[in-house]
Amino acid sequence: MSLLTAYSTQIRVAPYTGPETRSHPTWRLLEQALQVTAEEFAGELKEGVVDYYGNYQACDFALVTPIFPRGLGVKVSPATGEVRFLYDPYGGYERHANRLRDSLTQNYTALAVAEALRTLNYEVEMEEERIAGGPEKRVVVRGAL
Amino acid sequence: MRRIKFEVDPRGRVKADFSGFAGEDCREEEEKLRRLLAGLGLAMATASVRPKEPGVIAAELGLAGEEAGEEVGHR
Numbered sequence: 393m394s395l396l397t398a399y400s401t402q403i404r405v406a407p408y409t410g411p412e413t414r415s416h417p418t419w420r421l422l423e424q425a426l427q428v429t430a431e432e433f434a435g436e437l438k439e440g441v442v443d444y445y446g447n448y449q450a451c452d453f454a455l456v457t458p459i460f461p462r463g464l465g466v467k468v469s470p471a472t473g474e475v476r477f478l479y480d481p482y483g484g485y486e487r488h489a490n491r492l493r494d495s496l497t498q499n500y501t502a503l504a505v506a507e508a509l510r511t512l513n514y515e516v517e518m519e520e521e522r523i524a525g526g527p528e529k530r531v532v533v534r535g536a537l
Numbered sequence: 538m539r540r541i542k543f544e545v546d547p548r549g550r551v552k553a554d555f556s557g558f559a560g561e562d563c564r565e566e567e568e569k570l571r572r573l574l575a576g577l578g579l580a581m582a583t584a585s586v587r588p589k590e591p592g593v594i595a596a597e598l599g600l601a602g603e604e605a606g607e608e609v610g611h612r
Contacts, residue, residue, distance in 0.1 A: 394557065394589045394594050395564070395567065397567065399581040399582060401581050403549075403579060403580075494547050497549035508573035509570070532545075535541045
């Protein structure tokens with residue numbers, strides 16, 4: 393039987409137990425997804441974000457871009473591994489912050505799917521398709537065995 | 538050949554198209570992938586599942602004539 397299936401997704405990385413956690417596959421994927429997202433938005437990875445008043449808040453990762461210079465912070469729950477986002481949208485930045493957050497989720501999902509397929513020995517191809525009428529993209533991951 | 542196509546939308550939702558699988562192989566492969574993805578930090582909750590029509594599956598497997606019940610041979 394062959395199937396057409398739709399899923400909703402949630403990212404939950406390994407809970408932080410010490411510096412070695414950063415080499416866990418889920419943390420490496422998260423960093424890789426952040427790097428891809430940073431390239432898309434001409435941004436860079438930092439270690440914290442600032443709020444409207446300029447107050448600094450350290451994070452596990454932070455993505456700072458020209459369209460959102462305060463930065464989108466990523467904090468991982470030490471207890472559960474839940475990925476939480478920290479940012480100050482005051483002043484009309486909500487849309488920009490949401491775009492960065494969604495893009496990160498999309499890139500993480502696509503990278504994880506590609507890695508899972510490779511583990512099962514599939515030949516993997518990834519491509520991005522722009523969605524008509526907007527800046528958003530669809531990521532297509534194809535596996536052949 | 539087995540093929541799996543995943544489409545990841547801008548919200549991280551996923552559509553998967555499994556083709557070229559016979560019998561229950563598809564569900565087994567899907568389960569393996571879900572376990573691997575969970576280990577990679579991606580929990581996937583199924584929103585919908587639609588088995589393909591027998592004719593579509595037969596075409597993917599290269600069995601179109603037999604599955605559709607067509608006679609094969611010379612008269």
